[in-house]
Amino acid sequence: MNFPEWIQQYGDNLQLTVFFGFFITLALLERLISRRARSPNNLARWGGNLRLTIVNVVLFASLPVSFVAAAFWAEAQPWGLLNLRSLPLEISVLATLFLRGFIAWGTHILNHKIPFLWRFHRIHHLDTELDVSTTLRVHPVEFVLNLLIGIPLVVLFGLTPWALMLYEVFDAVVVVFSHSNVRFPTSIDSILKYIIVTPDLHRIHHSSWRLETDSNYGPVFPIWDLLLGTFRGSPKEPHETMTLGLKDNRGSNSRQALWLLISPFRNDSSGNTPPLQK
Numbered sequence: 661m662n663f664p665e666w667i668q669q670y671g672d673n674l675q676l677t678v679f680f681g682f683f684i685t686l687a688l689l690e691r692l693i694s695r696r697a698r699s700p701n702n703l704a705r706w707g708g709n710l711r712l713t714i715v716n717v718v719l720f721a722s723l724p725v726s727f728v729a730a731a732f733w734a735e736a737q738p739w740g741l742l743n744l745r746s747l748p749l750e751i752s753v754l755a756t757l758f759l760r761g762f763i764a765w766g767t768h769i770l771n772h773k774i775p776f777l778w779r780f781h782r783i784h785h786l787d788t789e790l791d792v793s794t795t796l797r798v799h800p801v802e803f804v805l806n807l808l809i810g811i812p813l814v815v816l817f818g819l820t821p822w823a824l825m826l827y828e829v830f831d832a833v834v835v836v837f838s839h840s841n842v843r844f845p846t847s848i849d850s851i852l853k854y855i856i857v858t859p860d861l862h863r864i865h866h867s868s869w870r871l872e873t874d875s876n877y878g879p880v881f882p883i884w885d886l887l888l889g890t891f892r893g894s895p896k897e898p899h900e901t902m903t904l905g906l907k908d909n910r911g912s913n914s915r916q917a918l919w920l921l922i923s924p925f926r927n928d929s930s931g932n933t934p935p936l937q938k
């Protein structure tokens with residue numbers, strides 16, 4: 661069995677294994693070498709965030725569709741840009757990683773700019789701290805909506821299935837790392853942040869200052885932020901003291917899973933519209 665066949669067969673299990681392996685490892689490291697002081701709200705935060713994580717892992721495992729399944733379908737037709745002709749292996753891998761990165765960047769920016777999508781994505785940004793528990797603090801509807809937006813693009817681009825699976829495994833590693841509150845050598849970060857999304861880079865996206873929230877949309881590779889002008893390499897305030905989360909709700913209800921699940925469906929003044937420019 662060669663590598664493409666292996667990653668196709670075991671990719672799903674590998675994705676979950678590396679996700680939880682990194683989750684536990686970085687959760688321990690956060691306690692030993694924290695970038696920011698631990699919040700007194702951490703117990704309540706972790707309770708709410710882990711409940712949403714469980715909901716999303718169950719949803720992920722039970723959904724009948726995925727980006728990889730869509731890529732297999734497109735390849736069998738054959739449909740999509742990369743399926744028009746046979747390409748050298750390196751080109752199809754690089755193009756798949758590059759275009760999948762665009763789908764992730766584009767979906768994320770739409771989640772910020774379209775009020776209906778922001779209602780759900782806002783749940784992720786309401787966390788007033790950032791650590792590994794924030795990673796899957798995502799509304800399950802956002803999870804499904806992102807699939808609905810992304811699948812037509814996966815087909816349109818004709819992404820190579822095994823390279824796409826490789827991206828999804830890498831995504832599982834990088835998103836846990838980028839949300840973690842682990843102190844990471846700034847000398848390495850100053851170079852690495854131009855290649856993959858580091859904790860210091862992604863923390864800027866979770867800033868409560870709107871200009872910083874509106875930056876660094878790429879979840880794995882910062883290349884599309886660099887190409888399209890949304891890259892912001894350092895925050896206005898020091899990382900240790902900058903305010904994270906949103907200004908419109910910093911109360912205890914934003915740490916309760918049930919409140920978070922219901923929140924997007926409420927029509928009140930609790931900030932369901934994109935925040936005004938500050």
Ligand SMILES: [Zn+2]
Pocket residue numbers: 768772781785865
């Ligand atoms: Zn965001």
